[in-house]
Amino acid sequence: VLAPGGDHIMIMDLTAPIRPGDQVEVTLALSDGSTIPFTALAKETTGGEENYDEGAGEMHMSGGQPG
């Protein structure tokens, strides 16, 4: 289960910015070759107290239920 402060998915090297309120189509490619598409609502957050590189904002994504 993905949760704030718990297991989450990082998206790096975005080709276009994700802005708060955007609906983002996400497709997870699993190791068994299957894919799980879902739609996520993007939201600005300072939660998690994580810092992966200098000054980069983190976008939290959730909301869609994996099919």
Next chain:
Amino acid sequence: MSPQGPSLRRRALLLGGAAAAVGGGTAAALAGTELSAPEAGHVAAPPAGAQTVPFHGAHQPGIDTLPAQAHAVFLALDLRPGSGRPEVQRLLRLLSDDAARLMSGRPPLAAEVPELPALPSRLTVTFGFGPGLFDAIGRGGDCPAVVRELPAFPTDRLEPRWSGGDLLLQVCSDDPVPLSYALRRLVRDARSITSVRWTQRGFNPARGSEPAGTTPRNLMGQRDGTANPDLGPELAEAVWVRDGPSWLVGGSMLVFRRIRMDLETWDDFGRVGKEMAVARRLDTGAPVTGGGEFDEVDPRMVDARGMPVVAASAHVVRAKARTPAERMLRRGYSYDDGPTPDGAPDAGQLFAAYQADAATAFVPVQARLAEVDVMNLWITHAGSAAFVIPPGCAEGGFVGEGLLGA
């Protein structure tokens, strides 16, 4: 009658049945569990805080959510310069998602404290669009003229700091704690696109302080809202837009006025005069011409000397709807921001009236009151804003999607 009334009565009956079985000593196991609870009736009743109002539906919540919750915050946001259709769409998508979660007792996306929103106490979030929002999305021509600019009334003493706004949030709850939390999360998610123009906090008598369905008292001591349409077809006709563009059908219009009360002179005014100013009794809200609270004032009644009992300038004589199109749902709240440093009250009413068309309801009624109303001796309109209330949205949608496109 509150919607939960019948089910509560039914629950009480079922509990009564269980208690009787225990008394008869017919079920030892049952008796063991039932008797271990100190008072079965209290344990079984769900806390009032757990009550929720659905966010999704044909209409937005917080309008025909009746009786009105005990607490309300009205908050006007202004779009930041340069905001256009994409920004407004993202904003409304975010806020609708927050509202749906918070109203159901769940934390908003990415929030980590489920306890604060867990008991929403009939929390509702209602969105209203001001003229600036229509302009920002390039649909300025779709903003009804009456919302773009309410007529000026001669008794107005409007202050810009309590007036206007691009996007209204009306957040109501019976409990100020979940309300405060909801408001701070909504504003947090709106902050990148909007700034706060004004915030006005209001209250009604605490839930349960009087029997359900009792008309609330305002700070002048009057029963306020007696003339409201009854929940059902009467209210629906007064409040919801039926004919109009598809993005507006099922919506409404809100006229919001900050009405300051001169409570010091009012408090020192005699009781008979107070009742004659409105033509209704303070204790019951009944007409001074007789009958019960929900009877109408008889403006033609004369006393033994042939003098009219009710002045033609009495408040309800002037305020009463004279045509069906003048009807509106008054969903007002008291405010108290005083006392001032020198000890004077700073209080009044946050008048919030919902209607299908403010041009045919609030405007003619307020024009009459501004012309003649004894109550003008004590009340002053200090703030004003009007908003289009879009219809509700379905799950997965957002408020305003008909206007903005999904």
